[in-house]
Amino acid sequence: xxxxxxxxxxxxxxxxxxxxxxxxxxxxxxxxxxxxxxxxxxxxxxxxxxxxxxxxxxxxxxxxxxxxxxxxxxxxxxxxxxxxxxxxxxxxxxxxxxxxxxxxxxxxxxxxxxxxxxxxxxxxxxxxxxxxxxxxxxxxxxxxxxxxxxxxxxxxxxxxxxxxxxxxxxxxxxxxxxxxxxxxxxxxxxxxxxxxxxxxxxxxxxxxxxxxxxxxxxxxxxxxxxxxxxxxxxxxxxxxxxxxxxxxxxxxxxxxxxxxxxx
Amino acid sequence: xxxxxxxxxxxxxxxxxxxxxxxxxxxxxxxxxxxxxxxxxxxxxxxxxxxxxxxxxxxxxxxxxxxxxxxxxxxxxxxxxxxxxxxxxxxxxxxxxxxxxxxxxxxxxxxxxxxxxxxxxxxxxxxxxxxxxxxxxxxxxxxxxxxxxxxxxxxxxxxxxxxxxxxxxxxxxxxxxxxxxxxxxxxxxxxxxxxxxxxxxxxxxxxxxxxxxxxxxxxxxxxxxxxxxxxxxxxxxxxxxxxx
Numbered sequence: 001x002x003x004x005x006x007x008x009x010x011x012x013x014x015x016x017x018x019x020x021x022x023x024x025x026x027x028x029x030x031x032x033x034x035x036x037x038x039x040x041x042x043x044x045x046x047x048x049x050x051x052x053x054x055x056x057x058x059x060x061x062x063x064x065x066x067x068x069x070x071x072x073x074x075x076x077x078x079x080x081x082x083x084x085x086x087x088x089x090x091x092x093x094x095x096x097x098x099x100x101x102x103x104x105x106x107x108x109x110x111x112x113x114x115x116x117x118x119x120x121x122x123x124x125x126x127x128x129x130x131x132x133x134x135x136x137x138x139x140x141x142x143x144x145x146x147x148x149x150x151x152x153x154x155x156x157x158x159x160x161x162x163x164x165x166x167x168x169x170x171x172x173x174x175x176x177x178x179x180x181x182x183x184x185x186x187x188x189x190x191x192x193x194x195x196x197x198x199x200x201x202x203x204x205x206x207x208x209x210x211x212x213x214x215x216x217x218x219x220x221x222x223x224x225x226x227x228x229x230x231x232x233x234x235x236x237x238x239x240x241x242x243x244x245x246x247x248x249x250x251x252x253x254x255x256x257x258x259x260x261x262x263x
Numbered sequence: 264x265x266x267x268x269x270x271x272x273x274x275x276x277x278x279x280x281x282x283x284x285x286x287x288x289x290x291x292x293x294x295x296x297x298x299x300x301x302x303x304x305x306x307x308x309x310x311x312x313x314x315x316x317x318x319x320x321x322x323x324x325x326x327x328x329x330x331x332x333x334x335x336x337x338x339x340x341x342x343x344x345x346x347x348x349x350x351x352x353x354x355x356x357x358x359x360x361x362x363x364x365x366x367x368x369x370x371x372x373x374x375x376x377x378x379x380x381x382x383x384x385x386x387x388x389x390x391x392x393x394x395x396x397x398x399x400x401x402x403x404x405x406x407x408x409x410x411x412x413x414x415x416x417x418x419x420x421x422x423x424x425x426x427x428x429x430x431x432x433x434x435x436x437x438x439x440x441x442x443x444x445x446x447x448x449x450x451x452x453x454x455x456x457x458x459x460x461x462x463x464x465x466x467x468x469x470x471x472x473x474x475x476x477x478x479x480x481x482x483x484x485x486x487x488x489x490x491x492x493x494x495x496x497x498x499x500x501x502x503x504x505x506x507x
Contacts, residue, residue, distance in 0.1 A: 028370075031370075099365050100366065101343075102361075103365030104366060257345040261277075
């Protein structure tokens with residue numbers, strides 16, 4: 001186990017030294033995805049605003065909750081879309097990078113960071129839209145926003161191990177691409193992205209409390225919506241982050257040399 | 264001192280029965296070799312007891328039928344495959360040219376691709392900038408260097424790949440069938456550069472089915488079959504001075 005961890009840290013430190021590679025490749029990826037389009041990556045912002053607008057239009061509750069709902073959905077969708085994209089792109093990560101993995105000696109963590117950075121850049125466009133929606137919906141810039149920012153950093157910290165775990169899952173179990181894709185689509189309805197937990201519906205209550213993604217959403221959302229520090233959500237998220245790191249390090253250390261034979 | 268030393272290297276990998284709901288896939292991916300075992304316990308013996316030593320200035324030609332283990336051996340030397348047994352000791356900076364398209368992005372220009380390839384090989388931006396004009400000049404791509412890579416012919420891609428791979432004076436250069444593309448004048452030029460590299464006390468390992476190429480470039484020849492060394496001619500096949 002110690003040897004596995006050493007191997008993992010070796011892979012990660014080599015990848016960090018090669019940061020220019022994944023930074024350059026991630027930028028190329030973003031450029032390639034929007035090549036020959038007029039709006040370019042601004043489409044990411046348009047898509048996000050269209051989604052939030054649709055949800056607000058269809059699901060906005062009447063009465064006093066109405067104003068806060070736009071902010072609620074804006075943050076919910078920002079975090080959920082980010083996590084969903086990270087997980088669904090990760091499952092086929094090593095298969096997509098096959099020609100690089102079989103032709104270069106780049107550490108695997110380079111591909112992990114490449115996807116992480118790419119997802120962060122894409123989410124950056126949505127963040128701009130999110131902040132605009134928040135300001136328009138009456139949220140005031142204040143100290144609690146710093147807690148939300150801390151929440152975002154915690155999500156960033158969890159991104160590389162999350163990608164690693166899902167990438168190994170996809171390499172060893174190719175069917176997981178479809179399983180994960182389906183679960184994520186269904187997962188949106190079991191995660192409080194656009195519905196609020198009032199504690200009355202037992203299914204909602206269960207889905208709220210036992211879904212780890214709830215807490216990833218709430219560490220960003222509650223400080224801005226309620227102006228409070230969500231201690232419980234932070235604790236759950238930190239534990240989840242550390243557990244994901246532990247699994248990712250073991251997988252990376254133990255199986256990184258096997259991946260080339262699997263893809 | 265540049266050197267390669269392999270001691271009883273073997274490479275065995277299991278044919279993983281992937282956990283899948285579909286019918287089992289019996290196609291064999293990855294490197295060639297002998298398939299052994301049956302049922303759920305199939306494995307491929309891609310290399311078996313390979314031992315040899317190369318010193319500065321050696322140019323080894325790898326020959327053998329398809330699936331003999333030539334590419335596998337190159338990938339073990341490069342460090343992509345971890346051997347399952349034996350020892351690999353390599354001294355020197357290794358660069359490899361396996362597949363022309365590896366590490367090139369179709370949408371990016373040739374110039375941008377040089378930067379990306381350089382970064383992947385661990386060069387600094389300053390080193391890339393310094394070598395850029397040499398690489399472009401050697402590739403003879405002219406104005407095409409600022410067009411996207413997808414507009415290149417196979418020969419042009421091969422020129423670019425070879426120019427980049429040899430630009431930073433690798434001490435050990437591994438090549439797999441790269442020379443199929445590229446016209447006669449470029450092949451001649453490429454051979455001269457390989458001569459220079461070997462004269463600077465580098466090592467070249469070249470896998471090819473072209474007997475003529477091996478004859479003209481290499482000083483040693485190793486024949487592989489089924490992952491084992493069938494023969495290794497230690498005496499120079501041909502002296503470098505007499506190269507045409």
